[in-house]
Amino acid sequence: MRIQFKTSYDHDIRLFKDGWQAFLYIALLALMVVLPWLIDDFFLGEATNVLIWATCGLGLMLLTGQTGQVSLGHSAFMAMGCYACVLLMEAGVPFILAFPLGGVITGLVGALIAIPALKLHGVYLAIATLALAILTDDLIVMLEPWTGGVAGKFAPAIEVFGLEINRWSSPAAWYYMALIVVLVVTLFYRNLLRAPMGRAFAAVRDSEISAQAMGVNIARTKTIAFGISAGITGLGGALMGLFAEVFNNETFTFIISIQLLMMIVVGGLGFIHGAFLGAIVIAFLPQVLSIATDSLGSTVAIPGLETGVFGLIMILFILFEPMGLYGRWLKIRTFLELFPFARKDMFRRQKSYLKTERLR
Amino acid sequence: MSLLTLDNVTLRFGGLTAVNRLSMTVDEGEVFALVGPNGAGKSTVFNLISRFYTPVEGRITFDGTDLLRLAPDEVPSLGIARTFQNIELFDQATVLDNLLVGRHRHRRTTLVEQMLHLPSVRREERAHREAVEEVIDFLDLQPYRNKRIAGLPYGVRKVVEMGRALASKPRLLLLDEPASGLSVEETQNMRWWIDDIRRQMGITVLMVEHDMGLVSKVCDRVLALADGAKLAEGTPQEVQNHPAVIEAYLGTGDAA
Numbered sequence: 047m048r049i050q051f052k053t054s055y056d057h058d059i060r061l062f063k064d065g066w067q068a069f070l071y072i073a074l075l076a077l078m079v080v081l082p083w084l085i086d087d088f089f090l091g092e093a094t095n096v097l098i099w100a101t102c103g104l105g106l107m108l109l110t111g112q113t114g115q116v117s118l119g120h121s122a123f124m125a126m127g128c129y130a131c132v133l134l135m136e137a138g139v140p141f142i143l144a145f146p147l148g149g150v151i152t153g154l155v156g157a158l159i160a161i162p163a164l165k166l167h168g169v170y171l172a173i174a175t176l177a178l179a180i181l182t183d184d185l186i187v188m189l190e191p192w193t194g195g196v197a198g199k200f201a202p203a204i205e206v207f208g209l210e211i212n213r214w215s216s217p218a219a220w221y222y223m224a225l226i227v228v229l230v231v232t233l234f235y236r237n238l239l240r241a242p243m244g245r246a247f248a249a250v251r252d253s254e255i256s257a258q259a260m261g262v263n264i265a266r267t268k269t270i271a272f273g274i275s276a277g278i279t280g281l282g283g284a285l286m287g288l289f290a291e292v293f294n295n296e297t298f299t300f301i302i303s304i305q306l307l308m309m310i311v312v313g314g315l316g317f318i319h320g321a322f323l324g325a326i327v328i329a330f331l332p333q334v335l336s337i338a339t340d341s342l343g344s345t346v347a348i349p350g351l352e353t354g355v356f357g358l359i360m361i362l363f364i365l366f367e368p369m370g371l372y373g374r375w376l377k378i379r380t381f382l383e384l385f386p387f388a389r390k391d392m393f394r395r396q397k398s399y400l401k402t403e404r405l406r
Numbered sequence: 407m408s409l410l411t412l413d414n415v416t417l418r419f420g421g422l423t424a425v426n427r428l429s430m431t432v433d434e435g436e437v438f439a440l441v442g443p444n445g446a447g448k449s450t451v452f453n454l455i456s457r458f459y460t461p462v463e464g465r466i467t468f469d470g471t472d473l474l475r476l477a478p479d480e481v482p483s484l485g486i487a488r489t490f491q492n493i494e495l496f497d498q499a500t501v502l503d504n505l506l507v508g509r510h511r512h513r514r515t516t517l518v519e520q521m522l523h524l525p526s527v528r529r530e531e532r533a534h535r536e537a538v539e540e541v542i543d544f545l546d547l548q549p550y551r552n553k554r555i556a557g558l559p560y561g562v563r564k565v566v567e568m569g570r571a572l573a574s575k576p577r578l579l580l581l582d583e584p585a586s587g588l589s590v591e592e593t594q595n596m597r598w599w600i601d602d603i604r605r606q607m608g609i610t611v612l613m614v615e616h617d618m619g620l621v622s623k624v625c626d627r628v629l630a631l632a633d634g635a636k637l638a639e640g641t642p643q644e645v646q647n648h649p650a651v652i653e654a655y656l657g658t659g660d661a662a
């Protein structure tokens with residue numbers, strides 16, 4: 047077990063706790079950078095997909111994991127980010143501007159939507175946001191002249207500083223683009239967590255009443271969380287649509303929202319790592335399942351199998367490992383560090399329940 | 407000089423009058439206790455000051471400012487901090503982060519500055535941490551600094567909650583039953599802390615407490631409530647020996 051000696055306040059403010067941790071993350075980053083040389087184009091595409099899901103997941107994580115507001119409406123923000131970005135590109139705005147602008151527009155819409163949703167808690171908020179997702183699906187169909195409706199839209203070619211980014215001719219460039227986006231989002235996320243805003247998010251999540259007594263404006267904090275969350279997820283949605291090359295209302299159905307929520311629960315609510323681990327699970331599950339069904343000799347695809355299996359995994363996690371994959375890893379790590387002194391009940395679960403279930 | 411003034415304040419929950427035409431003043435620099443049997447309306451007075459409830463009549467002023475014109479989250483900016491009877495901490499966050507939320511009213515940086523972690527943010531964070539570290543030293547919380555609240559014993563949580571209020575550097579500290587559920591030693595510590603909070607930090611304290619031993623040791627003045635109305639007011643001895651107070655306690659069978 048490593049013991050950190052803290053000698054200045056910066057120790058707690060820095061991104062990494064110590065040199066060893068910084069080394070680990072730099073090594074991981076180096077691995078991500080050389081990945082295109084290590085794996086073939088198919089798996090590089092899968093890796094890109096993981097990064098895109100992780101971006102969307104980070105957006106929802108900020109709202110649900112950090113601020114405690116459950117949303118089943120994030121597919122709507124993915125769609126908004128995607129259509130905003132593509133429409134701007136079609137209007138002649140270069141991708142390098144259209145992409146962040148799409149995120150900003152989605153963020154502002156998300157903040158606006160938050161205002162009527164502020165009074166809702168827990169399950170009620172989940173239902174209201176689910177309605178938003180379904181409504182957006184319909185809106186995409188109805189606004190056919192702009193969105194292409196059911197027939198969908200072809201993603202325009204992406205060009206950044208004269209370099210064309212195409213998933214077939216330059217998969218590595220696509221991968222790097224997704225990597226840069228997710229890294230920037232992660233950095234912003236981390237910065238928020240070590241600043242007053244991030245602590246206000248946690249305060250609202252854990253006790254609205256004492257957050258208020260400490261001067262946190264609940265409505266404002268939730269609105270900001272909604273806005274930033276929608277903005278990040280919008281960026282992820284734009285990447286997802288562009289990566290798919292063709293997208294329509296089906297690309298962003300409410301099922302995607304549910305998958306996104308499952309993803310962050312399985313990964314570990316409240317942890318940045320959770321968004322990434324969940325993204326790995328959700329991106330590779332279809333492959334694992336198709337290999338499994340193939341080896342069982344089944345030739346026809348079973349409809350709903352993916353969602354069903356994923357739902358089952360989520361229920362198992364909620365029952366047995368509410369802190370998700372990342373929580374499990376933390377336990378394994380502590381066990382190894384303390385070996386052989388770890389105690390069995392060290393992580394015994396405290397009684398916990400949703401705040402909404404609590405009687406005031 | 408009076409810091410906090412309640413003037414003829416009444417609050418009803420449906421048919422129940424929880425606070426009944428209550429007038430009181432808390433002077434700058436004193437330790438003032440509210441006592442009374444269960445259900446007397448003590449916590450309700452705190453919730454009125456925190457603006458969680460709005461009285462049907464009466465005025466509440468703090469250092470000349472009309473509190474009734476403020477929203478609950480604006481009250482701390484005047485320098486009023488509080489604890490809760492049933493401990494309301496941020497359970498999934500660490501002790502350090504809980505205390506840092508206490509600094510919320512002192513933040514000056516904008517959202518964009520925070521997202522980019524500009525030097526201004528780091529400077530401000532250092533100042534916040536310096537203030538919080540002082541509180542950690544004062545309350546001997548070093549062993550729990552990076553622990554999550556969810557795993558901490560009751561007594562420690564109680565202290566953390568007081569620490570969070572102190573971290574905001576308030577002028578008036580409201581403590582709702584600071585010693586309830588604490589061991590004899592912990593209560594003893596609480597007594598020294600409250601003394602130091604007043605003497606060294608110059609913070610005015612208004613507390614609700616059932617432990618009359620603690621009240622008579624740390625408080626300058628005591629106000630006894632029963633059924634939301636004032637029974638008696640004065641030094642701890644005067645109030646404890648007041649016939650109406652003895653009657654109220656015996657009458658409800660609550661021999662606190």
Ligand SMILES: Nc1ncnc2c1ncn2[C@@H]1O[C@H](COP(=O)(O)OP(=O)(O)OP(=O)(O)O)[C@@H](O)[C@H]1O
Nearest residue numbers: 419422424442443444445446447448449450451491
């Ligand atoms: N939100 C509420 N709605 C309805 N009635 C309430 C509410 N809060 C308090 N009361 C009632 O108001 C009265 C005063 O309650 P309060 O919590 O202020 O008592 P207290 O003096 O703090 O008692 P204790 O010593 O038990 O903490 C009680 O009868 C209580 O049941």
Ligand SMILES: [Mg+2]
Nearest residue numbers: 448449450491
């Ligand atoms: Mg009470």
